[in-house]
Amino acid sequence: MDLQYFFELTLSGLTRGSIYALIAIGYTMVYGIIELINFAHGEVYMIGAFTGLIVAGILGTMGFPLPAILVLAALVAMLYCAGYGYTIEKIAYKPLRQAGRLSPLISAIGMSLFLQNYVILVQTSDFVPFPSLIPEFAFLEPIAHIFGSSDFLIVVVSAVLMAGLTVFIKYTKIGKAMRATAQNRKMALLLGVDADRIISVTFIIGSALAAVGGVLIASHVGMVNFAIGFIAGIKAFTAAVLGGIGSLPGAMLGGLFLGLAESFGAGYISSDYEDVFAFSLLVIFLIFRPSGIMGKAKVEKV
Amino acid sequence: MLLTFPLVGVRFNPVENIIQWRWRNLALVGIGAFVLSALWRWALARREMVMVSAAGQSSFRQRSIWDNRTLRWSVGGGVVAGLVVVPWLVSTYQTNIFISFLLYVILGVGLNIVVGVAGLLFLGYAAFYAIGAYAYALLNHYLGWGFWAVLPLGGALAAVAGVLLAFPVLRLRGDYLAIVTLGFGEIVRLVLENWSSFTGGPSGISNIDRPGLFGQELSVAGTNIYIYYIVLAMTLLTLVVAERLKDSRVGRALQALREDEVACQAMGIDRVGVKLMAFGLGTAWAGFAGVIFAAKTTFINPASFTFFESAIILSIVVLGGMGSNWGVILGAAFLVLLPEYLRAFSEYRMILFAVAMVLMMVFRPQGMIPARSRQYPVEDAEREEGGR
Amino acid sequence: MEAVLDVRSVSMNFGGLRALSDVSVTVREGEIVAIIGPNGAGKTTFFNCVTSIYTPSEGEVYFTPRGGTPVRLNGMKPNAVTALGMARTFQNIRLFRNMSVLENVMVARHCRTRAGIFGAIFRPRWVRQEEAEIVRRSYALLRALGLHPWYNELAANLPYGQQRRLEIARALATEPRLLLLDEPAAGMNPQETAALKDLVVRIRDQFGLAILLIEHDMSMVMSLSERIYVMEYGCLIAEGTPQEVRRDPRVIKAYLGEVDHA
Numbered sequence: 001m002d003l004q005y006f007f008e009l010t011l012s013g014l015t016r017g018s019i020y021a022l023i024a025i026g027y028t029m030v031y032g033i034i035e036l037i038n039f040a041h042g043e044v045y046m047i048g049a050f051t052g053l054i055v056a057g058i059l060g061t062m063g064f065p066l067p068a069i070l071v072l073a074a075l076v077a078m079l080y081c082a083g084y085g086y087t088i089e090k091i092a093y094k095p096l097r098q099a100g101r102l103s104p105l106i107s108a109i110g111m112s113l114f115l116q117n118y119v120i121l122v123q124t125s126d127f128v129p130f131p132s133l134i135p136e137f138a139f140l141e142p143i144a145h146i147f148g149s150s151d152f153l154i155v156v157v158s159a160v161l162m163a164g165l166t167v168f169i170k171y172t173k174i175g176k177a178m179r180a181t182a183q184n185r186k187m188a189l190l191l192g193v194d195a196d197r198i199i200s201v202t203f204i205i206g207s208a209l210a211a212v213g214g215v216l217i218a219s220h221v222g223m224v225n226f227a228i229g230f231i232a233g234i235k236a237f238t239a240a241v242l243g244g245i246g247s248l249p250g251a252m253l254g255g256l257f258l259g260l261a262e263s264f265g266a267g268y269i270s271s272d273y274e275d276v277f278a279f280s281l282l283v284i285f286l287i288f289r290p291s292g293i294m295g296k297a298k299v300e301k302v
Numbered sequence: 303m304l305l306t307f308p309l310v311g312v313r314f315n316p317v318e319n320i321i322q323w324r325w326r327n328l329a330l331v332g333i334g335a336f337v338l339s340a341l342w343r344w345a346l347a348r349r350e351m352v353m354v355s356a357a358g359q360s361s362f363r364q365r366s367i368w369d370n371r372t373l374r375w376s377v378g379g380g381v382v383a384g385l386v387v388v389p390w391l392v393s394t395y396q397t398n399i400f401i402s403f404l405l406y407v408i409l410g411v412g413l414n415i416v417v418g419v420a421g422l423l424f425l426g427y428a429a430f431y432a433i434g435a436y437a438y439a440l441l442n443h444y445l446g447w448g449f450w451a452v453l454p455l456g457g458a459l460a461a462v463a464g465v466l467l468a469f470p471v472l473r474l475r476g477d478y479l480a481i482v483t484l485g486f487g488e489i490v491r492l493v494l495e496n497w498s499s500f501t502g503g504p505s506g507i508s509n510i511d512r513p514g515l516f517g518q519e520l521s522v523a524g525t526n527i528y529i530y531y532i533v534l535a536m537t538l539l540t541l542v543v544a545e546r547l548k549d550s551r552v553g554r555a556l557q558a559l560r561e562d563e564v565a566c567q568a569m570g571i572d573r574v575g576v577k578l579m580a581f582g583l584g585t586a587w588a589g590f591a592g593v594i595f596a597a598k599t600t601f602i603n604p605a606s607f608t609f610f611e612s613a614i615i616l617s618i619v620v621l622g623g624m625g626s627n628w629g630v631i632l633g634a635a636f637l638v639l640l641p642e643y644l645r646a647f648s649e650y651r652m653i654l655f656a657v658a659m660v661l662m663m664v665f666r667p668q669g670m671i672p673a674r675s676r677q678y679p680v681e682d683a684e685r686e687e688g689g690r
Numbered sequence: 691m692e693a694v695l696d697v698r699s700v701s702m703n704f705g706g707l708r709a710l711s712d713v714s715v716t717v718r719e720g721e722i723v724a725i726i727g728p729n730g731a732g733k734t735t736f737f738n739c740v741t742s743i744y745t746p747s748e749g750e751v752y753f754t755p756r757g758g759t760p761v762r763l764n765g766m767k768p769n770a771v772t773a774l775g776m777a778r779t780f781q782n783i784r785l786f787r788n789m790s791v792l793e794n795v796m797v798a799r800h801c802r803t804r805a806g807i808f809g810a811i812f813r814p815r816w817v818r819q820e821e822a823e824i825v826r827r828s829y830a831l832l833r834a835l836g837l838h839p840w841y842n843e844l845a846a847n848l849p850y851g852q853q854r855r856l857e858i859a860r861a862l863a864t865e866p867r868l869l870l871l872d873e874p875a876a877g878m879n880p881q882e883t884a885a886l887k888d889l890v891v892r893i894r895d896q897f898g899l900a901i902l903l904i905e906h907d908m909s910m911v912m913s914l915s916e917r918i919y920v921m922e923y924g925c926l927i928a929e930g931t932p933q934e935v936r937r938d939p940r941v942i943k944a945y946l947g948e949v950d951h952a
Binding site: 035036037091092095096102103104105106107109110111112113114116117118120121230234237241273275276279280282283286287 | 421423425470471473474477478480481482484485486488489492493496609613616617620650652653655656657658659660662663664667
Binding site for chain 3: 543546547550551552553554555557558560561562564565566567568569570571572573579583
């Protein structure tokens, strides 16, 4: 086997995987706490990319240096997406907390369609080129053709964010309250945890991470359009399922696993069916091991 | 809420590096958001109140005017009569719109069996539409089969595919089921798109034969009217069958499955068999509709069968009222006919329907025309007054 | 007399947790038998094993259908068990809430009727007759339980006590030989409980049933049942007539907290 080709695929799989993991965290956290598949999450990621684009455009004409633009664009996108995440939850899910399982799901699909069409209306339905914001790192020069600086940045930023999140969940008060709520919402409520606030925080964090993912991947690929959220959303969801939905480390691992699987599948079998691999993995896992690689099976109480 | 609208205020044109500031839009949105959020709070508060009052007094259902059988049939008959004469009154173009309206009714009613009656959220419905359409296109292209031969076959194929999909997903419920069906739908589409040597890839298959009428060649307009009648007949058939199913032993089992799987089994209903039936019964209609669609457009490609299509059909069902076939008709009318006749509004079509979907779930989850359990007339000489 | 239900040393493990251990219960024809025990003693788990919602980890469950020989239930599907002639109600009422009261009972006729898809679509004569028969019998059952004034209402709109009754009506519609009632008096006031007691005896006599019930209400259990099994921590600790059980020291010990308000 060609070793260099193998490394290339591994590295590009790593890049993709990091992004999937970043988005998957949003799905998994929300699912862990309110057991809902937030269909609109992919759209938040897309909006993150668009916000990044706009901010970068404004700053670009004002003559800011590249790294500053990147950081600012990512920050603003995080802020706005956090706002979107918060608002989406308040409008489409919170009133349905008591309804069955079908209603919030349909509401989520409606929200997702709404956001897509909203972006079509207020921006455009075409592909828009995204300025490449990521500076070339000198030390990556020798391997730039297989692992560019944008790949590097994506992997590093994702790793840092995920490590930060893990620490946050493990050691802060809100993080602990979040874990408690995920375990048993009623009990947490009795112990004085404000469940509504926790759910809001969950949506905010998930959306902010998706926004970073959106900005990074957009400047890596160089294109955005209104539909990128759909595919990315499903794939990230797949990642969350692979890792066992509801589990944070699972989402991260699942993301990497999916990224690598896709990259190898595309590299060694056929790139035409790249997306088919992801969907097939999703379907196979949901059917045969819905609890994911690391999840636990649940027994339904009668 | 006010803060979340930068996309509206600014449009960036990266090609020419121009930033268009749209302060006016921003201001409008600001005012709009303020008004809307006030409205939202008011509506939510009102909903709470309604819920509380409904819980307090167990609300007995009112007999509506629709319980009058003669009235219902005469209205139904009138609508059908109206639809029969439509192609002679309007242009070919408008006949086409009516054809697609009726196709969506068929699709909606079919999906309704799965989603509304049996309560299984199904997001890959367009895949079965595609199976029907491609069945006709391919059989016609390679083997020269005619429309009438393929019509039942397309339905049967879609039903078989539905049952096959149902087997592995039997254990899944709710959201997982939704995702798997979505994944399945996308896989079907991607395979159609990539298997170029057989399906023609993204460019699809063209020059599909129109249905023949006893071997006679019809003009384009004539065929159109002919197809219109085929669709109309098919729609009526679908409606009759779906209505009959709903109020039968099988239909009741499906509804029981929706309400409570454990209790449903405890009542002696075979969960597996009923689920397979729900899938098969639901997807067959998508197959029929697909065959007709291919015959109507004479050209199909995978782009017609995206997730978007599934979502549209789902929103028809949801807006109309899950489990209610009359609701589906109204939903399809809203989704297909209204935008055509209100041109100015068509740009905002999908966004309005998306908003409607969310609002519907929050404020009126039962849809425009809610499904109602059948009222059975029971002869009972000593019946006390109390039924009201 | 013939044993309708014969449960032979059944155990049930969930992972490491032993929810039932070595439980044997027999119910004979026409008997009213009660299982009592503190919360978490494994009573509902026992019901779930008997009705095949769970498959017991060890032991065997035999059921004798009307005019048949004993059938081993282990591993059967719950619906097959119902078809043999065993019906149940649920502790946390599980009605088909968005169907009418009558339809709830009609659903339960499923395993005693046979119209299929094509029957539903073409509605031949025999299907129409079958449907009419379903409606007639279901309504008769509602009448027998005094639920007929609400027959066209949604099940969800019934008052709580009537919902419990509807669960019983629904179970009866499957033509059972053995009826399992899971805490039928839970949440009822004394008048309702008394009425329920009469009802249980009446349906036993009218339909020729054996009845196995789980109940917390001591007065109801003592006056209603012919034999009582007492469970604690997944084990049977006593068995016998109400008088015997009442005097059993282990039962008194296990129930010390609950005997007071009984």
